[in-house]
Amino acid sequence: xxxxxxxxxxxxxxxxxxxxxxxxxxxxxxxxxxxxxxxxxxxxxxxxxxxxxxxxxxxxxxxxxxxxxxxxxxxxxxxxxxxxxxxxxxxxxxxxxxxxxxxxxxxxxxxxxx
Amino acid sequence: xxxxxxxxxxxxxxxxxxxxxxxxxxxxxxxxxxxxxxxxxxxxxxxxxxxxxxxxxxxxxxxxxxxxxxxxxxxxxxxxxxxxxxxxxxxxxxxxxxxxxxxxxxxxxxxxx
Numbered sequence: 001x002x003x004x005x006x007x008x009x010x011x012x013x014x015x016x017x018x019x020x021x022x023x024x025x026x027x028x029x030x031x032x033x034x035x036x037x038x039x040x041x042x043x044x045x046x047x048x049x050x051x052x053x054x055x056x057x058x059x060x061x062x063x064x065x066x067x068x069x070x071x072x073x074x075x076x077x078x079x080x081x082x083x084x085x086x087x088x089x090x091x092x093x094x095x096x097x098x099x100x101x102x103x104x105x106x107x108x109x110x111x112x113x114x
Numbered sequence: 115x116x117x118x119x120x121x122x123x124x125x126x127x128x129x130x131x132x133x134x135x136x137x138x139x140x141x142x143x144x145x146x147x148x149x150x151x152x153x154x155x156x157x158x159x160x161x162x163x164x165x166x167x168x169x170x171x172x173x174x175x176x177x178x179x180x181x182x183x184x185x186x187x188x189x190x191x192x193x194x195x196x197x198x199x200x201x202x203x204x205x206x207x208x209x210x211x212x213x214x215x216x217x218x219x220x221x222x223x224x225x226x227x
Contacts, residue, residue: 108157
């Protein structure tokens with residue numbers, strides 16, 4: 001039973017489209033995250049939610065909008081996709097408020113914008 | 115603010131040799147330190163973490179790391195490399211006042227037969 005699951009695993013879409021990536025965790029964790037990994041493997045945090053509340057919002061274009069319907073789910077919606085959005089997006093979760101906690105990662109969503 | 119520097123984007127060792135992956139951190143508060151491993155086309159898996167207490171931390175798959183405050187380092191070691199250790203390794207840091215983990219740029223570990 002997968003702890004942090006993301007769908008879809010692969011997403012190929014054209015520039016200008018709108019797409020969503022879904023994430024669910026069954027660990028009972030309170031905090032969830034979205035990270036972006038670029039082609040050079042660099043990982044950068046995008047957003048963090050604690051119990052459905054946004055607590056971290058890094059400098060990310062406002063075309064990216066996270067939504068957390070409950071503490072087990074954190075979805076990422078991207079409007080007007082651009083070539084530079086191509087990357088692997090990882091969802092993660094951690095217990096409590098995340099301070100000092102290790103994260104459990106999903107297996108990633110590889111987004112390719114053509 | 116926290117940051118992490120991983121020295122060497124690519125390390126290659128022979129099977130059975132010592133693995134040493136270097137990580138230096140910068141933190142204005144006592145740090146929490148982590149090592150994660152990423153196998154091809156997979157997510158990140160926690161190898162080990164340092165919070166407080168014993169400075170030598172043992173992790174999974176025979177890896178360990180030592181927190182050296184005076185050197186601001188948290189290097190990862192394994193006495194004897196296996197072919198299955200070939201992967202990307204990330205050092206990471208977080209602080210006591212923020213829940214986000216900051217990752218280093220990663221080190222790709224290759225194992226020669």
